[in-house]
Amino acid sequence: MLNLVLFGPPGAGKGTQSERLIEQYKLVHLSTGDMLRSEINQQTELGLRARKLMDEGQLVPDEVVIGIIENQLDNNASAAGFIFDGFPRTVAQASALDQALSARNEAITAMLALQVPEEELIKRLLERGKESGRSDDQDESIIRNRIQEYENKTAPVAQHYEQQGKLHTINGLGSIEDIYQRLTNAIDAVKA
Ligand code: AMP
Numbered sequence: 161m162l163n164l165v166l167f168g169p170p171g172a173g174k175g176t177q178s179e180r181l182i183e184q185y186k187l188v189h190l191s192t193g194d195m196l197r198s199e200i201n202q203q204t205e206l207g208l209r210a211r212k213l214m215d216e217g218q219l220v221p222d223e224v225v226i227g228i229i230e231n232q233l234d235n236n237a238s239a240a241g242f243i244f245d246g247f248p249r250t251v252a253q254a255s256a257l258d259q260a261l262s263a264r265n266e267a268i269t270a271m272l273a274l275q276v277p278e279e280e281l282i283k284r285l286l287e288r289g290k291e292s293g294r295s296d297d298q299d300e301s302i303i304r305n306r307i308q309e310y311e312n313k314t315a316p317v318a319q320h321y322e323q324q325g326k327l328h329t330i331n332g333l334g335s336i337e338d339i340y341q342r343l344t345n346a347i348d349a350v351k352a
Contacts, residue, residue: 163267178191222250270346285297
């Protein structure tokens with residue numbers, strides 16, 4: 161299996177690049193943000209619990225997203241691999257993911273970490289907010305909260321994979337095509 165963590169702050173381009181990468185490498189896209197928004201749309205109990213935190217730009221509890229991911233691993237047992245997008249977002253989630261994969265005789269192949277300066281992220285998210293319909297993209301103070309949550313809780317996840325020799329940093333500035341090329345170069349190098 162080819163199991164990739166596409167990592168980076170909100171607005172780094174993870175969703176856009178994931179869509180192209182799953183086509184190229186025939187992977188299953190697991191975006192916890194998309195899955196949580198779908199729970200909200202379906203007005204499930206889980207969605208109702210997550211909504212307030214998401215609207216404030218805070219992370220939802222680890223056990224909620226870990227449970228969602230474990231279900232997806234089981235539902236896609238014959239997949240060629242996964243792209244994890246927006247997960248893991250804490251070191252506890254990263255450890256839980258390592259364990260869940262190892263219980264299935266699998267492991268993360270590589271983390272691809274997109275690097276984009278903060279002012280560019282805010283510009284991109286406000287732009288996206290005009291069309292995404294996402295309430296958490298509309299308001300600059302919520303966007304700043306999300307970036308703060310990223311710095312405090314999520315950035316350390318990169319060290320977790322660096323210690324495993326799996327961290328690849330990718331310049332996230334430039335055209336979608338340029339960034340895609342950088343990602344595929346890195347993936348082809350680890351795949352070979
Ligand atoms: P995203 O679509 O990845 O930007 O996620 C949108 C929101 O969903 C985040 O601001 C969090 O509130 C929540 N969320 C998504 N993935 C996670 C995760 N792995 N851990 C905790 N909260 C998450």
